[in-house]
Amino acid sequence: MTVSNTRPITPELIAAHGLKPEEYQRILELTGREPTFTELGIFSAMWNEHCSYKSSKKWLRTLPTTGERVIQGPGENAGVVDIGDGDCVVFKMESHNHPSYIEPYQGAATGVGGILRDVFTMGARPIAAMNALRFGEPDHPKTRHLVAGVVSGVGGYGNSFGVPTVGGEVNFDRSYNGNILVNAFAAGLAKTDAIFLSQAKGVGLPVVYLGAKTGRDGVGGATMASAEFDDKIDEKRPTVQVGDPFTEKCLLEASLELMASGAVIAIQDMGAAGLTCSAVEMGAKGDLGIELDLDTVPVREERMSAYEMMLSESQERMLMVLRPEKEAEAKAIFVKWGLDFAIVGKTTDDLRFRVLHQGEEVANLPIKELGDEAPEYDRPWAEPKTHKPLAMDDIPQADIADTLLKLLAGPDLSSRRWVWEQYDTLIQGNSLQRPGGDAGVVRVEGHATKALAFSSDVTPRYCEADPYRGGKQAVAECWRNLTATGAVPLAATDNLNFGNPEKPEIMGQLVKAIEGIGEACRKLDFPIVSGNVSLYNETNGQGILPTPTLGGVGLIDDWSKMARVGFAAEGEMILLIGAPSSWGTHLSQSIYMRNIHERVDGPPPSVDLDHEKAVGDHVRGLIRSGVATAVHDLSDGGLAVALAEMAMVSGIGATIGAPEESDPVPVFFGEDQGRYLVTIALDPQSAEWHALRKQQEKLGIACVQIGSTGGADLKLGEAHAISVTDLKAAHESWFPRFMET
Amino acid sequence: MIKARVTVTLKNGVLDPQGKAIEHALTGLGFDGVGQVRQGKVFDLELEGADKAKAEADLKAMCDKLLANTVIENYAVEIA
Amino acid sequence: MIKARVTVTLKNGVLDPQGKAIEHALTGLGFDGVGQVRQGKVFDLELEGADKAKAEADLKAMCDKLLANTVIENYAVEIA
Amino acid sequence: MKSAVVLLPGLNRDRDMIAALTKISGHAPVTVWQTDTEIPDVDLIAIPGGFSFGDYLRCGAIAARSPVMRAVAEKAARGVMVVGVCNGFQILVEAGLLPGALMRNASLKFVCREVKLQVVNANTAFTRGYRPNQVIRCPVAHHDGNYFADAETLARIEGEGQVVFRYAENTNPNGSINDIAGIVSAGGNVLGLMPHPENLIEAAHGGSDGRALFEGALELAA
Numbered sequence A: 001m002t003v004s005n006t007r008p009i010t011p012e013l014i015a016a017h018g019l020k021p022e023e024y025q026r027i028l029e030l031t032g033r034e035p036t037f038t039e040l041g042i043f044s045a046m047w048n049e050h051c052s053y054k055s056s057k058k059w060l061r062t063l064p065t066t067g068e069r070v071i072q073g074p075g076e077n078a079g080v081v082d083i084g085d086g087d088c089v090v091f092k093m094e095s096h097n098h099p100s101y102i103e104p105y106q107g108a109a110t111g112v113g114g115i116l117r118d119v120f121t122m123g124a125r126p127i128a129a130m131n132a133l134r135f136g137e138p139d140h141p142k143t144r145h146l147v148a149g150v151v152s153g154v155g156g157y158g159n160s161f162g163v164p165t166v167g168g169e170v171n172f173d174r175s176y177n178g179n180i181l182v183n184a185f186a187a188g189l190a191k192t193d194a195i196f197l198s199q200a201k202g203v204g205l206p207v208v209y210l211g212a213k214t215g216r217d218g219v220g221g222a223t224m225a226s227a228e229f230d231d232k233i234d235e236k237r238p239t240v241q242v243g244d245p246f247t248e249k250c251l252l253e254a255s256l257e258l259m260a261s262g263a264v265i266a267i268q269d270m271g272a273a274g275l276t277c278s279a280v281e282m283g284a285k286g287d288l289g290i291e292l293d294l295d296t297v298p299v300r301e302e303r304m305s306a307y308e309m310m311l312s313e314s315q316e317r318m319l320m321v322l323r324p325e326k327e328a329e330a331k332a333i334f335v336k337w338g339l340d341f342a343i344v345g346k347t348t349d350d351l352r353f354r355v356l357h358q359g360e361e362v363a364n365l366p367i368k369e370l371g372d373e374a375p376e377y378d379r380p381w382a383e384p385k386t387h388k389p390l391a392m393d394d395i396p397q398a399d400i401a402d403t404l405l406k407l408l409a410g411p412d413l414s415s416r417r418w419v420w421e422q423y424d425t426l427i428q429g430n431s432l433q434r435p436g437g438d439a440g441v442v443r444v445e446g447h448a449t450k451a452l453a454f455s456s457d458v459t460p461r462y463c464e465a466d467p468y469r470g471g472k473q474a475v476a477e478c479w480r481n482l483t484a485t486g487a488v489p490l491a492a493t494d495n496l497n498f499g500n501p502e503k504p505e506i507m508g509q510l511v512k513a514i515e516g517i518g519e520a521c522r523k524l525d526f527p528i529v530s531g532n533v534s535l536y537n538e539t540n541g542q543g544i545l546p547t548p549t550l551g552g553v554g555l556i557d558d559w560s561k562m563a564r565v566g567f568a569a570e571g572e573m574i575l576l577i578g579a580p581s582s583w584g585t586h587l588s589q590s591i592y593m594r595n596i597h598e599r600v601d602g603p604p605p606s607v608d609l610d611h612e613k614a615v616g617d618h619v620r621g622l623i624r625s626g627v628a629t630a631v632h633d634l635s636d637g638g639l640a641v642a643l644a645e646m647a648m649v650s651g652i653g654a655t656i657g658a659p660e661e662s663d664p665v666p667v668f669f670g671e672d673q674g675r676y677l678v679t680i681a682l683d684p685q686s687a688e689w690h691a692l693r694k695q696q697e698k699l700g701i702a703c704v705q706i707g708s709t710g711g712a713d714l715k716l717g718e719a720h721a722i723s724v725t726d727l728k729a730a731h732e733s734w735f736p737r738f739m740e741t
Numbered sequence B, C: 001m002i003k004a005r006v007t008v009t010l011k012n013g014v015l016d017p018q019g020k021a022i023e024h025a026l027t028g029l030g031f032d033g034v035g036q037v038r039q040g041k042v043f044d045l046e047l048e049g050a051d052k053a054k055a056e057a058d059l060k061a062m063c064d065k066l067l068a069n070t071v072i073e074n075y076a077v078e079i080a
Numbered sequence D: 001m002k003s004a005v006v007l008l009p010g011l012n013r014d015r016d017m018i019a020a021l022t023k024i025s026g027h028a029p030v031t032v033w034q035t036d037t038e039i040p041d042v043d044l045i046a047i048p049g050g051f052s053f054g055d056y057l058r059c060g061a062i063a064a065r066s067p068v069m070r071a072v073a074e075k076a077a078r079g080v081m082v083v084g085v086c087n088g089f090q091i092l093v094e095a096g097l098l099p100g101a102l103m104r105n106a107s108l109k110f111v112c113r114e115v116k117l118q119v120v121n122a123n124t125a126f127t128r129g130y131r132p133n134q135v136i137r138c139p140v141a142h143h144d145g146n147y148f149a150d151a152e153t154l155a156r157i158e159g160e161g162q163v164v165f166r167y168a169e170n171t172n173p174n175g176s177i178n179d180i181a182g183i184v185s186a187g188g189n190v191l192g193l194m195p196h197p198e199n200l201i202e203a204a205h206g207g208s209d210g211r212a213l214f215e216g217a218l219e220l221a222a
């Protein structure tokens, strides 16, 4: 197959590139002539939703992105946050949803590869990864195959590359039947004075291609990510990219050596729309033109056209502007690691993006306008309809103990061990908390006491019922999970997964979710420093639940005081902190209502950010002062599930009372926000305990001693006792049974 | 009993990291003139019965459903 | 240029977890009468030159030195 | 007390191994690169885990044929202690320095979890810090740790005490024959094991059961 650059530009061809007639009109105005076929491809890549954020830009601008510790906010390959002592953490989350549905192993693998590259392109060595996964309903015929493929793809790439996977999420919901979500997060450590950016500087300097060779992989991939699926999806298959974690590992080592050598002026990874996006961004950011000579691009297939080379999404590649006097040294590093190193162009002062191929100029476009003049839409949006609260007496009943067992043994709350045991969670030797707790924790190498905490969160069913509250809740839960380890939440990355933004009700979800996220991030001093938007997650008009995934990072000063979720010892007081007087009240949109009574009416829990902050700061204080012996936040499944999780980790049971005259159902299964369980080893007669109570009174923070740890059973109020062994058996059974029969 | 061999190979244009690594290693071991190397899989199966036509149809169905990833792989079926 | 295919299969008696799993999965998918399944590898190579005898000797050397682990695997060389 | 760590492209537990040896011996090991043909005089050569050359073809196969492995073989022949962990074990087996083969896990899945290991032979330089039959904790993280040897080889290594570690208490994570987790060469100076003792040497790892192995090999044991 060769594609000629002189292919006539027809309305069909324009439409096939995902460009609307008015967008094409804009192209004609910018170029002053009909674009060549290669140029049309370049525009389609630069102007699609994935690269241009044309539907979301207006709203993304409203997010808080700065803060005392923020070194680099959105706009680079990843966000950068100062953690003191000359170190910084570099992180981002990105989706690889569509490719993972088409080819789950390679789609997920290259998703992980892409996000790792984003992180090390900035000069950071990756130290932690997470993966947030959403699949269709468990008994949908495709789900098992997709779960198996995605999980082995995430592991296949991350394990081989050598980064510990320390957390993530797995959800099932029928809305993802035709559109699974694979959101990959990576974080790395760098020195604050050795961060590398993509802005080109200097005229006439060599532009160098690094890494693996270019093939026809994923030609049109970015365009696909911005198109709704229909039943003809099979036709889009040949664009699948294959990941090569070995090459990426070599690329990591070579890049870090290269950066240390002083040869790099600017560097950018080739992600979506490969060479096109990376070259244009580097030039445009530096107010420079770029000229590429495609005859020098390392290729692995014959007769590749300019169009294909410009749009290829072959993995494990980067582009850099080189300090020319360092060429020999730089090249030697790449040769040592068995990678390609080729000068493929130069920076110019004419602000044009020029592409030469076999003696012909196949593209000559204004470089700034390619990015800056990309269409931006203020799409019409509809205020999402909200739900009436349930009537006060609308509390459907069920046996507390049996319900707990049933929930733990179901798809939503069962252990994800089957998933995370396929991930290397301890490589690098710094994992202090592996999956299974509230947040993954990794110590900072080279520092005696510091550690970083990571959590990924969103509750899509809340977002569906009320996108604004859901957005707020995602941030709050992420912040809370970090806090529960003792970390100070520093900053977050967001991965906004939604349906078709051309529908006002979907656009409304996006707008309101961003509003909620922004408000929560501002209030909690938790800026968004990087992120990704994935729209058009629809099949045959059926959209996914709005899923704005939050990936948060927190800092622990002294990990010897870090908290874990498992009960630490027998005979300790269990405190419920931040709860209303009846411990739990909010049932609508809870796992309990949905799974036990199949009810999806009513609003999700509200999030009081002042309360959230006050309670969180207090709990963190208890951890840092060494008073807390175990901590767990309350989320899906409420108090009962949180207690069970604490018991299952340690094997120690607990006996819990119940507030008088309250219905036990909302007490144990309500999903009110801003609550933590904390165990302490204080004697209730001691002065410390009294001082603590005083302090809480002064702060207006509710704290109830709800019971104590001990024994082999979990006993919730009047409900029959359940042995921790039975809890574990229920909790561990669902996933392996689902996947292996 | 029927003995069959199914060969599964990567489609043209699909990156083959394994093949590439082997190519390098062979060159490193001093084998000159090794051009492209592509790695694939074979499955040797024993099937009950004697109906070769049915076996062939079954084998193709097995490939489509399990043995090959037809997104990126081709397959060939051979009956002994 | 010479095109060759090398097929590497497990020796008899060597455990084949992948073959076993596939056997299982095929039965699970409703394919009856699947007996033993053994998984192996194929390598499609391009070699410079036209001397088939030399190519064959080279390929055997490649197998002994790298492509096959002769502790557990057999190999066969085929020149197109 | 001197040690060397072998570096090959694609290995990724090299930093873990270097950190462990440094912390335990107080000295940073020297490193040798795939193309090095000589290894300095050291008491212990460690081949870390990872995915050398992507583990493409077979785990450890390409690495086993790299120049540095010829140097390792020469040192081993002269009695220098060599330990290969995980991919390092696979490389030693592929290089013919240890018998048998490491196949895909019976589950066909990568597995990362903690297992129990029985010290079957506490009489080697590597295991003298453990009690005979002591059961220790150790993490594993691998896709191809399913040890296999033909009946004759198996009988020999079992008979000669070459099986050093066995998965205990039903924690065999990979289907390995006779629950074999680690073996030594006939000479006793080359050890290969799938689990990662270097990831369990300090409080931050949640335990230090892996420490005695390196202390023994480095002759630091009390």
Ligand SMILES: Nc1ncnc2c1ncn2[C@@H]1O[C@H](COP(=O)(O)OP(=O)(O)O)[C@@H](O)[C@H]1O
Pocket (backbone or CB within 6 Å): A130, A131, A132, A133, A165, A166, A167, A168, A169, A170, A416, A419, A420, A434, A435, A436, A437, A438, A439, A440, A456, A457, A481, A635, A636
């Ligand atoms: N895909 C995954 N990869 C790794 N860890 C996961 C994955 N999915 C869930 N986990 C882990 O399982 C635990 C429970 O997850 P979840 O219920 O989402 O936690 P929380 O309610 O605290 O946010 C967490 O420790 C989480 O990191």
Ligand SMILES: [Mg+2]
Pocket (backbone or CB within 6 Å): A437, A438, A481, A633, A634, A635
């Ligand atoms: Mg939590």
